[in-house]
């Protein structure tokens with residue numbers, strides 16, 4: 388077997404999102420999942436999910452599957468050579484040769500980061516949090532903000548492994564978005580306690596700083612799997628409340644409930660269902676932000692031809708992805724595209 392001539396630098400890499408059928412592929416990819424199975428005839432084969440930061444690529448290894456399977460684990464980067472084809476409307480890779488990549492891989496190949504600037508998001512979050520007037524809640528927010536170890540994790544953590552904001556800086560991006568919604572919605576509904584809702588929006592997912600690990604790959608920590616971010620969030624809150632001597636008990640109970648109920652239903656891992664206005668609002672805002680981000684990412688990554696997306700298993704439906712006809716926004720996008728192409732093909736370009 389000859390070694391695959393792969394290049395593992397990001398400037399030479401074939402990105403998963405750009406792969407077309409019938410393409411020869413050689414390069415480095417992260418192994419997200421690995422399963423050794425047997426065909427009906429009893430021949431072993433390997434099913435892999437390979438990935439880079441632009442997406443996942445299902446792959447199969449038909450030859451020497453058992454021997455090759457022993458060479459690497461899930462979470463490893465492997466160097467492969469293979470060819471793409473389509474299977475059930477999706478691009479799939481048949482791997483001819485592979486071996487573990489033993490050098491330090493270029494993290495830029497695998498680690499997706501929030502499209503928004505992290506220091507900028509931190510400043511915006513501080514601006515929203517500055518709207519909180521209650522002295523106890525202000526003191527609590529400041530305690531979190533001054534905890535450098537915590538904030539270092541908070542600004543880098545993902546908000547999920549896959550679905551919404553599943554990239555570095557995702558937790559900060561999601562938290563900022565829910566805090567902004569909380570401020571706007573409590574201006575719209577004066578019955579909501581704005582200070583409480585903004586503080587809870589800031590704290591609702593802090594447990595994710597311990598639920599996930601991130602490096603080459605986002606994954607659950609053991610603590611994340613066994614305890615989960617909701618209960619971890621209450622533990623982190625209680626740790627901070629322990630050093631605030633005069634924090635009212637009633638307010639502490641409200642905050643605990645806000646964290647414990649933010650997933651809304653028992654079916655979605657919520658230990659409690661929302662039982663007062665702000666808790667109900669927080670659940671709806673969290674759900675809105677997660678779903679808009681998750682669906683938008685799904686539609687952006689969709690490679691199905693035509694106006695409809697591939698079937699979305701989470702929402703259990705197909706989505707219409709063609710632009711809304713005749714609106715100003717669509718026209719503006721069209722003009723930008725025409726200008727861009729004009730520049731690309733102009734003789735001076």
Ligand SMILES: [Fe+2]
Nearest residue numbers: 591592616649
């Ligand atoms: Fe959550």
Ligand SMILES: [Fe+2]
Nearest residue numbers: 561591592673
């Ligand atoms: Fe959340």
